[in-house]
Amino acid sequence: MTTDTPDMRTVHVALGSRAYDILIGGGLLASAGDTLARRFPGARAAIVTDENVAVRHAATLKQSLEGAGIATATITIAPGERSKSFAVLQQVVDEVLAARLERGDVVIALGGGVVGDLAGFVSGIVRRGMAFVQVPTSLLAQVDSSVGGKTGINTAHGKNLVGVFQQPGLVIADSDVLDTLPEREFRAGYAEVVKYGLIDRPDFFAWLEANWRDIFSGGSARVEAIAVSCQAKADVVARDEFEAGDRALLNLGHTFGHALEAATGYDSARLVHGEGVAIGMAMAHRFSSRMNLASPDDAARVEAHLSAVGLPVAVSEISGDLPGPERMLDYIAQDKKVSRGSLTFILTRGIGRSFVARDVPASEVLSFLKENLPS
Amino acid sequence: MTTDTPDMRTVHVALGSRAYDILIGGGLLASAGDTLARRFPGARAAIVTDENVAVRHAATLKQSLEGAGIATATITIAPGERSKSFAVLQQVVDEVLAARLERGDVVIALGGGVVGDLAGFVSGIVRRGMAFVQVPTSLLAQVDSSVGGKTGINTAHGKNLVGVFQQPGLVIADSDVLDTLPEREFRAGYAEVVKYGLIDRPDFFAWLEANWRDIFSGGSARVEAIAVSCQAKADVVARDEFEAGDRALLNLGHTFGHALEAATGYDSARLVHGEGVAIGMAMAHRFSSRMNLASPDDAARVEAHLSAVGLPVAVSEISGDLPGPERMLDYIAQDKKVSRGSLTFILTRGIGRSFVARDVPASEVLSFLKENLPS
Ligand SMILES: NC(=O)c1ccc[n+]([C@@H]2O[C@H](COP(=O)([O-])OP(=O)(O)OC[C@H]3O[C@@H](n4cnc5c(N)ncnc54)[C@H](O)[C@@H]3O)[C@@H](O)[C@H]2O)c1
Ligand SMILES: NC(=O)c1ccc[n+]([C@@H]2O[C@H](COP(=O)([O-])OP(=O)(O)OC[C@H]3O[C@@H](n4cnc5c(N)ncnc54)[C@H](O)[C@@H]3O)[C@@H](O)[C@H]2O)c1
Ligand SMILES: [Zn+2]
Ligand SMILES: [Zn+2]
Numbered sequence: 001m002t003t004d005t006p007d008m009r010t011v012h013v014a015l016g017s018r019a020y021d022i023l024i025g026g027g028l029l030a031s032a033g034d035t036l037a038r039r040f041p042g043a044r045a046a047i048v049t050d051e052n053v054a055v056r057h058a059a060t061l062k063q064s065l066e067g068a069g070i071a072t073a074t075i076t077i078a079p080g081e082r083s084k085s086f087a088v089l090q091q092v093v094d095e096v097l098a099a100r101l102e103r104g105d106v107v108i109a110l111g112g113g114v115v116g117d118l119a120g121f122v123s124g125i126v127r128r129g130m131a132f133v134q135v136p137t138s139l140l141a142q143v144d145s146s147v148g149g150k151t152g153i154n155t156a157h158g159k160n161l162v163g164v165f166q167q168p169g170l171v172i173a174d175s176d177v178l179d180t181l182p183e184r185e186f187r188a189g190y191a192e193v194v195k196y197g198l199i200d201r202p203d204f205f206a207w208l209e210a211n212w213r214d215i216f217s218g219g220s221a222r223v224e225a226i227a228v229s230c231q232a233k234a235d236v237v238a239r240d241e242f243e244a245g246d247r248a249l250l251n252l253g254h255t256f257g258h259a260l261e262a263a264t265g266y267d268s269a270r271l272v273h274g275e276g277v278a279i280g281m282a283m284a285h286r287f288s289s290r291m292n293l294a295s296p297d298d299a300a301r302v303e304a305h306l307s308a309v310g311l312p313v314a315v316s317e318i319s320g321d322l323p324g325p326e327r328m329l330d331y332i333a334q335d336k337k338v339s340r341g342s343l344t345f346i347l348t349r350g351i352g353r354s355f356v357a358r359d360v361p362a363s364e365v366l367s368f369l370k371e372n373l374p375s
Numbered sequence: 376m377t378t379d380t381p382d383m384r385t386v387h388v389a390l391g392s393r394a395y396d397i398l399i400g401g402g403l404l405a406s407a408g409d410t411l412a413r414r415f416p417g418a419r420a421a422i423v424t425d426e427n428v429a430v431r432h433a434a435t436l437k438q439s440l441e442g443a444g445i446a447t448a449t450i451t452i453a454p455g456e457r458s459k460s461f462a463v464l465q466q467v468v469d470e471v472l473a474a475r476l477e478r479g480d481v482v483i484a485l486g487g488g489v490v491g492d493l494a495g496f497v498s499g500i501v502r503r504g505m506a507f508v509q510v511p512t513s514l515l516a517q518v519d520s521s522v523g524g525k526t527g528i529n530t531a532h533g534k535n536l537v538g539v540f541q542q543p544g545l546v547i548a549d550s551d552v553l554d555t556l557p558e559r560e561f562r563a564g565y566a567e568v569v570k571y572g573l574i575d576r577p578d579f580f581a582w583l584e585a586n587w588r589d590i591f592s593g594g595s596a597r598v599e600a601i602a603v604s605c606q607a608k609a610d611v612v613a614r615d616e617f618e619a620g621d622r623a624l625l626n627l628g629h630t631f632g633h634a635l636e637a638a639t640g641y642d643s644a645r646l647v648h649g650e651g652v653a654i655g656m657a658m659a660h661r662f663s664s665r666m667n668l669a670s671p672d673d674a675a676r677v678e679a680h681l682s683a684v685g686l687p688v689a690v691s692e693i694s695g696d697l698p699g700p701e702r703m704l705d706y707i708a709q710d711k712k713v714s715r716g717s718l719t720f721i722l723t724r725g726i727g728r729s730f731v732a733r734d735v736p737a738s739e740v741l742s743f744l745k746e747n748l749p750s
Contacts, residue, residue, distance in 0.1 A: 097532035
């Protein structure tokens with residue numbers, strides 16, 4: 001990591017010919033035009049964004065680009081997970097083609113993970129691959145979805161089942177744009193920040209316990225948290241770009257979390273992704289302690305921190321009815337990370353000591369679910 | 376090229392970690408199961424095919440696969456270019472997911488270029504990339520579209536504008552399946568065989584002049600022609616996998632050809648792709664001679680051979696009305712190979728001496744079109 005100043009950081013994602021930088025700091029949106037003009041000389045651009053982000057930040061970005069001589073079309077989609085569909089994919093592809101962009105031109109994702117996943121997929125398939133830049137505007141997107149090159153849409157068979165690996169050429173994370181993010185979304189993104197500590201950075205987790213209020217209020221602690229998170233994700237991605245092994249660690253909390261999202265019908269009024277991850281991480285630590293892999297004290301410490309910031313840690317915190325343990329096990333087994341029928345979980349030996357556990361017995365998971373779920 | 380026997384050839388496509396073999400010979404369809412079982416141990420498969428090919432060849436392939444212990448689903452699409460659409464893409468994606476195939480499982484394209492382009496795209500995006508095998512059944516697919524990893528669909532903005540680079544893990548070209556191909560389709564595919572001679576293999580072109588009847592009737596001349604063509608394409612692709620430069624040579628005859636296809640509304644009753652390429656190659660040679668780059672004798676020799684096999688060489692051979700020269704220039708300039716407004720053509724200094732000519736003056740092209748088109 002190149003440390004520029006406390007308020008401006010650069011994380012390099014080392015992927016050989018697909019290597020790129022993540023720029024992190026306040027006010028970067030207004031200077032994005034110059035940044036892009038230097039890196040993509042002569043290119044034109046299409047900004048893909050959603051309605052919520054468009055009203056708050058699209059004009060700043062468009063003015064910055066056009067001020068730097070980059071002709072820019074703007075494509076706005078409806079906010080929310082439902083836009084990660086074939087229908088919206090086709091619509092955005094058509095609009096990029098209608099703008100007559102060519103292969104060297106740039107698709108810019110300005111938004112949260114939904115916009116990033118969709119626009120990244122678009123940029124990966126129009127003319128078999130255009131240039132792509134991420135300008136993430138949610139905390140989740142800044143610390144997670146904009147890094148690593150996974151893109152995609154949902155189908156009736158499950159989430160993110162269709163897409164491509166498409167690394168961006170550049171990520172511009174303006175930490176100030178998070179000031180307009182709803183508090184609940186900020187908290188949800190924060191669950192992913194905690195995740196990096198729990199995977200393999202115990203000191204970072206301790207720092208988060210001490211500094212989370214500063215991160216929520218902005219400034220250099222926020223920049224630091226984003227930078228460490230990006231570096232953590234970049235390290236894992238560089239080791240395993242195409243998810244053949246190690247990258248699975250990033251799914252800490254996600255196997256339970258995805259099952260909960262499915263069980264609540266992806267109804268964001270009941271549960272957003274980061275909340276599912278928070279409950280999932282708490283469950284992964286409790287399950288690890290139940291399997292005598294980790295100490296119950298660690299599980300308690302994880303729960304205490306998540307609760308302190310206002311994230312849920314137990315299934316009982318989800319409003320409305322939930323399916324019973326057997327049905328929940330079905331949701332878990334449908335998860336696409338289940339390889340050829342065996343159950344794979346990310347478990348832990350303690351804070352910052354997570355590992356990929358293959359062949360976890362379904363019977364153990366079921367007993368655990370029975371203790372943790374309404375029956 | 377590994378020469379096994381005159382009736383069985385292997386062409387290796389040297390693409391580093393994405394390298395693969397093309398197996399060429401009679402009867403390979405019936406042994407495909409064993410071949411796949413060796414290369415993809417434990418995998419399941421989905422055959423994507425079209426109705427015409429399904430009735431003739433799908434049972435042979437499916438039996439061979441299941442005989443080798445490979446559980447196989449079959450997905451059949453309507454024949455023809457119209458299946459290269461978002462709607463059919465989504466439908467096939469859904470069927471592959473419904474068959475619960477996982478990342479290591481194989482999508483097999485059994486058909487012509489339409490099936491190959493569509494199924495290849497599907498395999499590239501389901502679960503962000505599944506294994507992919509081409510079993511091309513048209514001559515065009517065996518010598519051209521199944522090699523090189525370009526996949527995609529059409530949009531209202533143009534052909535092949537949406538897709539991915541997705542190299543197959545294996546290509547199985549059974550030269551006997553071409554016996555059921557309609558004669559007109561065989562001839563159209565043959566235009567691409569001629570193309571390789573004209574690009575940089577003058578001896579191969581001379582051999583084709585002498586042996587084309589044997590190629591049309593089958594046997595070892597056909598296997599030889601397919602093998603040399605695959606090797607020619609593989610050489611270009613290995614030099615330029617992502618079409619940054621040299622690969623453009625493969626577009627010999629295609630700039631004019633695509634414009635003619637567009638001008639005839641992609642109506643295959645009037646013009647199929649290979650016929651457009653044949654006319655386009657003849658035009659590229661005449662244009663080169665007009666620009667004093669090549670001798671008119673070479674242009675005449677190319678025309679003579681294409682005419683001998685029954686391929687068209689002039690726009691006047693297309694039935695029905697055609698747009699005038701100015702409109703045709705528009706079609707040419709819309710071609711996606713036009714980079715940032717400049718006209719790029721593949722021109723030639725003689726048979727087997729083609730080159731990429733950038734910045735060809737539009738005025739020269741227009742004058743040439745005026746001599747070659749109804750005004
Ligand atoms: N590609 C990956 O590696 C990866 C990783 C994790 C998650 N994801 C995906 O990311 C998506 C979730 O991302 P998300 O949480 O950012 O959701 P999101 O994109 O839906 O954004 C959340 C909400 O915040 C709004 N918003 C975003 N930025 C804002 C801002 N600055 N001010 C005001 N409102 C703003 C959005 O309009 C939306 O309503 C999911 O689809 C998930 O599958 C992808
Ligand atoms: N990916 C590439 O690099 C590349 C290169 C060149 C062309 N293409 C694409 O390939 C397509 C054209 O391919 P094509 O000419 O094979 O067209 P096609 O797939 O439509 O096949 C032509 C016709 O022959 C039938 N057919 C195929 N095999 C048969 C057999 N053995 N017996 C009887 N009928 C058979 C098909 O049903 C169809 O009606 C176009 O879409 C073009 O864009 C792609
Ligand atoms: Zn997540
Ligand atoms: Zn062609």
